[in-house]
Amino acid sequence: MATTGESNEENSTGKIVARDDGYVLEDVPHFLDYIPNAKTYRNPLQDNPAYAVVKQYFVDSDDTVAQKVVVHKDSPRGIHFRRAGPSQRVYFESDDVHACIVTCGGLCPGLNTVIREIVCGLCHMYGVKRVVGIDGGYRGFYSRNTIPLNPKVVNNIHKRGGTIIGTSRGGHDTKKIVDCIQDRGINQVYIIGGDGTQKGAAVIFEEIRRRGLKVAVAGIPKTIDNDIPVIDKSFGFDSAVEEAQRAINAAHVEAESTENGIGLVKLMGRYSGFIAMYATLASRDVDCCLIPESPFYLEGKGGLFEYIEKRLKENGHMVIVIAEGAGQELLPGSLKSTDQRDASGNNLLQDVGIWLSQKIKDHFSKQKKIGQQKMAICLKYIDPTYMIRAIPSNASDNVYCTLLAQSAVHGAMAGHTGFTVASVNGRHAYIPFHCITEKQNKVVITDRMWARLLSSTHQPSFLTPRV
Template structure:
């Protein structure tokens, strides 16, 4: 159970520097206010008087502070992007730079190259000095202008680099692995007594960061996945007993598969890691699919990449540079099993397999994600300038918050098989709630 002390944000010290931002102390017409350091966002907005009372837990509200820890005129900031690609990375880089450069007047902002490798002089490419000209149109492009990589670097080496380059603020843009790296950097900085703020911006199309309602890139990924699902539906309907099989990203969580299903409304089976997949038996997936083909002569199946690990337990398990296990490829395996099962019962089938994973994550952000990225980036800058550290910017109950990174990486968020999102998917597809 979450406790009040779990959400306490670490700060580098008292804030005594007046902010250069032209904001008000109180809400005024046309002048947005500063956010008080004591402003909070309630963790639970619903309660049931019949249930035992739980302790009130609040997140610190994100936003610009009237007093800063750092003097903006003497600050050197740095931005690093890590992990896999995600729509919106360039938007975050651009908005963070613009907030630092124009609104706070920070004289130098560095872009560290190729993930955390950019903090290790032994392997690093030279940092980029960000300028208005360099970031001018990067938000129109997918990928990241800074480059990215997976995998950690020695934390002592990274903190040595920050100290030797006189970097005061480090914005770490990435998912679970990136945030774990940011936590290690922040803790080593504090152990040494250095005054360097480390703030995370949550990036993952999987949307699996704990205590963060939404991560940037997910909405764009859902948009692109929907396009593929609609194409798969056209392919399936145009063939006798056609099956459009689409694999989407989702190593541990099925948010993309579930939300793209609801957006498309053309999916008949949605397979996610949170619901164990049973292929065989009278109520298994293959037999349910066979009955669907006999009745309707077409079907669309979307499968998240993390599905079926128990079915592929004998396959060799690889890990990426961050140490994350790479799930065996469920897509071709599932396609072969569908074909074999239908052949066994003399049912002709035409399976079209789609794997749009890299297309989905490498496109530019859509309008919704672009707006969201802008807000996340600016809130990250506000937090860092106020000396907040070992913290990630989040969204909770529609309000931007500051979540301690140790709390954010304490687990992974999942689709709740008993929750409203999955219930909506079941209503949309008509599939059974589980495979037995």
């Protein structure tokens, strides 16, 4: 119910509750929005001895999570999200649940852990007996083949990389997918994927709501690049940063073992440079980090070539980390002049690592030809992209994946739908799809973290005008 000074608004993007003090709740849809007579049942967790000892285990319907925790004292209270967790009343009886899980897009550490914990959460916490995996991404809905999942099947999958139910890009046909959900009697759909996948999940939810089906649609956001907004981080990111250290360490060993050695490592980061930035900060062996958010140039004063020469003269070697989306505007036939996309709708990037390594070699070869002091270099290029994507998640990500999966299960059982789940300022929350799909999370180069990186690498900002 609205209180004094409170307004409620519902539109195509979600439910919004706003108060005069600036408090805004970006709420998620619920069965009661379009099935007003939906029955509720006592949450079986109330009889589970494992949770009986936890006081205040169930969330209050008025509990919310603030999007921003650092605010000026005179600022309005800002945007909040519904806190994730189990409710005392649920909208499914255990025997009536028929859940499915689908993974879409590229691989990412932690996919199998999320699958495992959704299955175990449904079965162990709520007594669900029917859970299936959709084989091979969205297009798997069109197939009659599903993969039966139970705690025994998924017991050890968190120790493996990849996804046991397969994945693919594209293949989204809303009508066919919802027809399949309806025909098979599925009433809980767990969709694991990136921003494109979550956009697809939002469309699936809208069609389910239009048909008036009692089907919960829950998303778990996945992107190894950490480029989803609002949330603290995406699962698999910590594992990726940790695994990237192996490539950087190898590049450093190669570089320092030869005169004027250069180690060049290309890391993931199509539009956002978080992996490159955090891997650089974690390593402390990197002399230059290049990301999409910070344009750079090669020639002239303050350019990359000048810095490489300076670093080699000082240290005799250097390590460069470059995100895959950095410097694309410098490549011939750049993205601005091509419309090629993959099945997920992402721009196809040219290999900036190969391009940059050749440009560096050409620069030092040209020095010799024009009579400058010869500086022979030895450059080694390392691209660990697929090695990083394919690893199992580390301990930190395993815990995070567990909490994400259990929060998604609690939300679906409580009748919430059309939501994604993630950590916001250290607290798990239910977030409307539109909040994470309307823009991308990017490194802010005026932020303290980027300043820390510049202080660590001593690289130029590349803001000096070219001459």
